[in-house]
Amino acid sequence: KAGVTQTPRYLIKTRGQQVTLSCSPISGHRSVSWYQQTPGQGLQFLFEYFSETQRNKGNFPGRFSGRQFSNSRSEMNVSTLELGDSALYLCASSPGQRTYEQYFGPGTRLTVT
């Protein structure tokens, strides 16, 4: 099976802009989670979607949002970018029903200038 794919892999944006990141899960997986990884804060949970519904959300401002499509692909959006949003954004997929392993994609490296 193909692994989790994320696009784009690298992105440079300016403060105040918005950005959309995409994640395609492993075929058959219905759960997609998003994490932010920074040197200072480490890995932090953003949100998790299952069958197009957000099941859980981390402690991030409302500028961070996401959605999931019927084919389980997911997007996350960050509006009004701040310098502190520079990070590696990781997507992870899981079958989602009482199966708890998460499989990660390569990430999108976002740089905000």
Next chain:
Amino acid sequence: AQTVTQSQPEMSVQEAETVTLSCTYDTSENNYYLFWYKQPPSRQMILVIRQEAYKQQNATENRFSVNFQKAAKSFSLKISDSQLGDTAMYFCAFMIGSGGSNYKLTFGKGTLLTVNP
């Protein structure tokens, strides 16, 4: 809230030797899962091993094994016969299981392991 602590920011080991990475966690939950993930330099996160809290037997995956001490809330990873390809950041992670699961991984800060030739 759950917390995961990895007290060793960096470790090094000689090729072919054995190394143990430490992890402790804090939770009031009784049903949960613990994981070790490996993140090689500039490469993606890979699941190394998982442990269900209700299982007393320690999980093993080839050269990787865990020492799960539920009462002590300790979950260490032992890597035997270390290889150069084991050089990576290792993260310990926790997830609430079963009906109470929020499908959220809580990670430790990581341990950077360097395997020297």
